[in-house]
Amino acid sequence: xxxxxxxxxxxxxxxxxxxxxxxxxxNSASQSFFWYRQDCRKEPKLLMSVYSSGNEDGxxxxxxxxxxxxxxxxxxxxxxxxxxxxxxxxxxxASGTYKYIFGTGTRLKVLA
Amino acid sequence: xxxxxxxxxxxICKSGTSxxxxxxxxxxxxxxxxxxxxxxxxxLMLMATSNExxxxxxxxxxxxxxxxxxxxxxxxxxxxxxxxxxxxxxFYICSARPGQGAGGxxxxxxxxxxxxxxxx
Numbered sequence: 001x002x003x004x005x006x007x008x009x010x011x012x013x014x015x016x017x018x019x020x021x022x023x024x025x026x027n028s029a030s031q032s033f034f035w036y037r038q039d040c041r042k043e044p045k046l047l048m049s050v051y052s053s054g055n056e057d058g059x060x061x062x063x064x065x066x067x068x069x070x071x072x073x074x075x076x077x078x079x080x081x082x083x084x085x086x087x088x089x090x091x092x093x094a095s096g097t098y099k100y101i102f103g104t105g106t107r108l109k110v111l112a
Numbered sequence: 113x114x115x116x117x118x119x120x121x122x123x124i125c126k127s128g129t130s131x132x133x134x135x136x137x138x139x140x141x142x143x144x145x146x147x148x149x150x151x152x153x154x155x156l157m158l159m160a161t162s163n164e165x166x167x168x169x170x171x172x173x174x175x176x177x178x179x180x181x182x183x184x185x186x187x188x189x190x191x192x193x194x195x196x197x198x199x200x201x202x203f204y205i206c207s208a209r210p211g212q213g214a215g216g217x218x219x220x221x222x223x224x225x226x227x228x229x230x231x232x
Contacts, residue, residue, distance in 0.1 A: 034220065043205055043223040044156070087155065089221075100146065100207075100221055104155040 001026050004090050006103035014111050017078050021106045023088030024070045032091035033064055035073045037084045038105065044087055047073075078110045114140050116208050118224025125196055126232055133191045133227045135206030141186035142208035146221070147179075150203040162189045196231045203228050 006023045013019045025033075033050035048055060050062040050071045061074040075082055088103035115138040125131055135145055143164050148156040160181050161169045168181035180192040189208075193200055205226040 041203065041226070041228065043226050045223070046220055049220065099158065099161065101158070102148075102156045 002103075003027060003092070003101045004088055004103040006088050006106050008104055008106060010107040010109050012109045012111055013078055015078060015080060017110075018074065018076045019078060019108065020072055020074045021086055021088075021108075022070050022072050023090075023103050023106075024068075025088075025090045025101075026069070027090070027092040028066075028069060030069075030090045030092045033062075033071045034089040035060075035062055035071075036087040036089055036102075038087055039084050044102075047086070075108075078108075080110050080112060083108055083110045114208070114210050114222040116142075116206065116222045116224045118206050118227060120227055121225060122228040122230070124230045124232065127197050128195055131193045131196055131229060133193075133204055133206070133229075135189045135191070135208070135224050137187045137208045137210075137222075140208075140210040142189075142210065143186060145183060145189040145206055145208045147181060147189075147191050148205045148207065150205065150226075156205060159191075193229065196229070198231045201229055201231045 004025050011019055035047040036044040037047045038044040048057050048062050050064045052064050054063040059076045063072045085105040085107050087105045090101050117136045117138055119134055123131055145162040147159045149159050150156045158171050159174045162181045162183040164183045164186050170176045178194055183189040203226050206224040207221040209221055
């Protein structure tokens, strides 16, 4: 089983739609979780951290479910500019070391 | 926010040559830097963790003699692809983690802009 798994998509949605991505992780001791956005041939950019209590930033909502070992990202009112690959990142925090593991990414295409 | 500078942005070289990629943290000290490789339509794969003043920790399957990492200062890490071959063509990205010590489990990574390596 991969350490971090995502549905690669693509998710094709119309403008204004709500779309949700899930990401599962295998290491129950994982401490930190993030969603990054990556445009084609660009570096990943931090979208948001994911906290146990859930967090929201504008149209984006992230949640963590430790019991089921997954995190989610919800995008409301999708814009054309949201088209990108969304990467789930987990820090297993093993033995006091930082080792950020990336999922394969979920491609989102927002259609006009 | 924290800035990480990576260069060159792209490089084309002949098979058998060595290529050095630099990664600098411009406004913070980075005790740890990470080197990733990304093939088309795939995710970032961690190659190695670079710690200032000590040897890098390589992931399984990554040849340490081929991918030389040097982290001589708190703001600079370099990756040298030695005797590059066409199969080494890829997008290489560095990242750095601000902060020191063992605290801050929710610390974020900041990325360089990446280097597209093409080996002919």
